[in-house]
Amino acid sequence: xxxxxxxxxxxxxxxxxxxxxxxxxxxxxxxxxxxxxxxxxxxxxxxxxxxxxxxxxxxxxxxxxxxxxxxxxxxxxxxxxxxxxxxxxxxxxxxxxxxxxxxxxxxxxxxxxxxxxxxxxxxxxxxxxxxxxxxxxxxxxxxxxxxxxxxxxxxxxxxxxxxxxxxxxxxxxxxxxxxxxxxxxxxxxxxxxxxxxxxxxxxxxxxxxxxxxxxxxxxxxxxxxxxxxxxxxxxxxxxxxxxxxxxxxxxxxxxxxxxxxxxxxxxxxxxxxxxxxxxxxxxxxxxxxxxxxxxxxxxxxxxxxxxxxxxxxxxxxxxxxxxxxxxxxxxxxxxxxxxxxxxxxxxxxxxxxxxxxxxxxxxxxxxxxxxxxxxxxxxxxxxxxxxxxxxxxxxxxxxxxxxxxxxxxxxxxxxxxxxxxxxxxxxxxxxxxxxxxxxxxxxxxxxxxxxxxxxxxxxx
Numbered sequence: 001x002x003x004x005x006x007x008x009x010x011x012x013x014x015x016x017x018x019x020x021x022x023x024x025x026x027x028x029x030x031x032x033x034x035x036x037x038x039x040x041x042x043x044x045x046x047x048x049x050x051x052x053x054x055x056x057x058x059x060x061x062x063x064x065x066x067x068x069x070x071x072x073x074x075x076x077x078x079x080x081x082x083x084x085x086x087x088x089x090x091x092x093x094x095x096x097x098x099x100x101x102x103x104x105x106x107x108x109x110x111x112x113x114x115x116x117x118x119x120x121x122x123x124x125x126x127x128x129x130x131x132x133x134x135x136x137x138x139x140x141x142x143x144x145x146x147x148x149x150x151x152x153x154x155x156x157x158x159x160x161x162x163x164x165x166x167x168x169x170x171x172x173x174x175x176x177x178x179x180x181x182x183x184x185x186x187x188x189x190x191x192x193x194x195x196x197x198x199x200x201x202x203x204x205x206x207x208x209x210x211x212x213x214x215x216x217x218x219x220x221x222x223x224x225x226x227x228x229x230x231x232x233x234x235x236x237x238x239x240x241x242x243x244x245x246x247x248x249x250x251x252x253x254x255x256x257x258x259x260x261x262x263x264x265x266x267x268x269x270x271x272x273x274x275x276x277x278x279x280x281x282x283x284x285x286x287x288x289x290x291x292x293x294x295x296x297x298x299x300x301x302x303x304x305x306x307x308x309x310x311x312x313x314x315x316x317x318x319x320x321x322x323x324x325x326x327x328x329x330x331x332x333x334x335x336x337x338x339x340x341x342x343x344x345x346x347x348x349x350x351x352x353x354x355x356x357x358x359x360x361x362x363x364x365x366x367x368x369x370x371x372x373x374x375x376x377x378x379x380x381x382x383x384x385x386x387x388x389x390x391x392x393x394x395x396x397x398x399x400x401x402x403x404x405x406x407x408x409x410x411x412x413x414x415x416x417x418x419x420x421x422x423x424x425x426x427x428x429x430x431x432x433x434x435x436x437x438x439x440x441x442x443x444x445x446x447x448x449x450x451x452x453x454x455x456x457x458x459x460x
Contacts, residue, residue: 005039005251009441016442021249022263029330033198034263034338038253042448046436049429051451052220058367062091065344065457067181070191072346072359073097074125074177077208077389079105083129083142088179089122091362095168095179096120096131100142107168107179114138114149114163123214123394131165140165175205193256195342202333202350207377209389213404214373215415216363218397218423221345221370222450225360227418228339228347229450231264232443237417242270243277244285244306245337252445257343257453260446264337266353267307282306286335286353311335314353323381326352341446343453352379368426374401374415397423 008016023035051057073088079099087110088095094110096119110118112133119131130147132139139147144165149155169180171188173196178188189196217224227233231247244266251263267282283298283306298313300306311331318324326334334352341347347358359373373392380386393404402412439448 005037005442006041009041021246021268022251022265025265025268026332030332031330034330034332036253037251038255039442039445040254041441042254042445042452044439044441046438047447047451048436049432050435052223052426052429053367055365055367058362058365060458061454062093062362062365064460065454066090066093066362068185068457068460069182069344070171070178070180070185070188071344071361072176072342072357073107073179075209075389076105076172076175076177076205077386078125079177081127083127084125085120085128086125087120087122089361092365093181094118094122095181097170097177097179098131098142100144105170105172105177106142106144107170108144108165109168111166112136112138113165123392138163174199175207191258192342193258195255195259195340198255198340199348199350203379204348204350204377206380207355208380208386209375210378210387211376211404211406212373212390212392213375213401213407214371214392214394215399215401215419216395216397217370217372217419218368219370219426220367220429221360221362222454223425223429224370224372224419224422225341225345225347225450226447227422228358229260229262229341229446230444231262232440235270237421238414241285241414244269244282246270248443250443252442254445254449257456259340259342260449261338261340262446263332263339265307265332266335266337267305267310279304279306279309283309286310307331307335310353318352318379322379323383324379325382341450343450355379372419 005020006016023030023037026034071090073095074086074097078084078086079097082099082101085096085098088097095107096110097105097107100106110120112119112135114133114136117133117135119133130139130141137150141147144167146160146163149158169183169185171178173188173192185191231250234245234247235242245264246268247270249268253261255261266286269277269282279300283300286306298309300309308331311334314334315326318326329352336351337349337354338351339347339349345360349356355377357375357377361371363369363371395403400412401407401415402409
């Protein structure tokens with residue numbers, strides 16, 4: 001793996017546009033981990049469309065990927081009190097994650113040890129002091145031991161140790177609760193690798209959920225993820241964003257099998273603009289996603305840049321109005337689009353301006369359907385009193401993100417633009433005569449990285 005990004009690729013004399021622009025723009029204001037570059041050319045073979053459509057391929061993913069990897073199931077804030085639970089579903093698998101005791105979280109297969117009935121409906125959450133089957137009333141304590149077998153006299157052959165709830169591994173990191181169905185998998189800390197070090201100063205554990213949208217998509221989970229792994233599409237799909245960010249001048253990095261990243265500066269117009277944009281024009285677009293925070297809005301004064309103006313405004317706003325400790329965060333950590341992807345399906349934006357977390361997963365056993373979880377995680381006030389976390393709002397394929405309460409209309413429109421293409425892409429997989437997708441060496445490297453990591457699991 002190279003320490004620096006290339007100027008050209010093998011077999012080409014054409015320069016790669018803007019790949020050094022990020023670090024040159026940040027200069028001395030950058031610091032670890034944003035000043036790290038880690039790119040590797042992974043080849044140029046097409047990605048077969050059958051990976052998105054084949055039921056046989058989907059079944060292999062279920063068997064060798066979803067049951068073997070660490071997946072974010074919920075936030076610790078969702079399990080504050082003993083008895084709080086969340087049901088995490090992936091394909092046909094369903095897991096209950098529960099606060100079993102102070103300082104202890106457990107996870108169990110969502111299936112009764114009597115005759116298999118689900119304890120709770122999929123995608124639900126709530127509070128209970130026992131885990132009880134709604135069919136015949138068998139029940140368990142929160143630690144998984146049996147609580148009651150109705151008419152126990154009729155089950156002299158049942159050993160209570162044999163009917164303990166089947167457990168799933170649970171570990172936590174940065175306020176996120178992860179599950180893994182493989183008892184022999186490495187620890188979460190080992191799985192995350194360098195991710196832990198990258199996030200150590202960003203305080204993800206000290207945040208709470210202000211918005212949680214679950215959007216149903218008519219496409220494969222990988223196709224959905226890939227729409228958010230590159231900025232190559234931005235100049236076409238999001239023309240309004242070209243004023244403040246540059247797709248070609250986005251930095252892409254790979255860190256081992258399980259993590260990749262892109263970094264895109266705000267207040268850095270796309271080269272498609274031939275005229276010089278004013279700092280005021282840049283600033284207006286930078287407010288997208290934070291317009292609800294900007295009462296009155298910041299103004300450009302003197303020779304100030306849009307970046308400096310917006311960063312200083314947000315520092316003051318978070319400090320004085322939201323009672324949030326900004327500390328020594330750099331302008332980049334406050335403003336820029338910093339996106340990490342953790343295999344197989346989690347995205348984290350650690351910045352303050354766009355504090356999103358994504359999750360993509362199949363719905364049932366259908367390779368043509370997926371669910372996109374979109375959360376906003378805002379910092380907890382200095383008082384230490386975390387506001388109540390937003391409950392998930394589920395919307396259908398045809399519904400707009402702008403219909404969800406508290407969603408910034410501008411950002412809602414951006415997400416509509418992103419997901420409106422996904423069913424067309426899924427349909428195109430089936431009708432295409434060309435049987436695979438062609439990826440760029442640089443701007444789509446994270447997509448190739450995703451598939452190569454996927455293959456490593458499928459080949460085990």
